Amino acid sequence: MTTRQICTLPRQCKLRKADEFRAVLRNRIVFESLSLRLYVKPIDVDYARIGLIVAKRVERKAVRRNRIKRLIREAFRRHRQMLMGLDCVMQLRHPVELLDSTRIYQEAVMLFNKAARQL
Incomplete structure (x- = not known):
């Protein structure tokens, strides 16, 4: 019997409430790439948290929105x-395009690196 390592994002690492999102968006520390924008706010805990905004207005199909969110979540987890x-x-x-999934992942990692260096 093999054991499989569970690679999930802990619940404490997710922003879930509107107030949490609002606080980060109001802070106005922003990093941008071609297709992504990262808002950042320093907090007093020893872990990082992430929230995702993929509007229906920007990406109509739910399958694509969910794929994009999974890619960004995985980049954050790593x-x-x-x-x-x-x-x-x-x-x-x-x-x-969904074919650009590696580009989305790379842009997310680039923005995370940029934020980590500057803050």
Whole structure:
């Protein structure tokens, strides 16, 4: 019998309430790439949290919106160590092709790196 390592994002690492999102968006520390925008707010805890905004207006199909969110969540999960003490909200700015999933992932990682270096 093999054991499979569970690679999930802990519940404490997700922004879920509107007030939490609002606080990060009001802070106005923003990093942008071609298709993504990252809002960041320093917090007093020893872990990082993320919230995702993928509007129906930007990406019509739910399958694509969910795929984009999964890719960004995975990038965050793998790089959250360098984002300790930050609340992050990632927003999709423009529609993207699903074939560009590696580009979405790379842009998310680039924005996380940029935020970690500057804060």
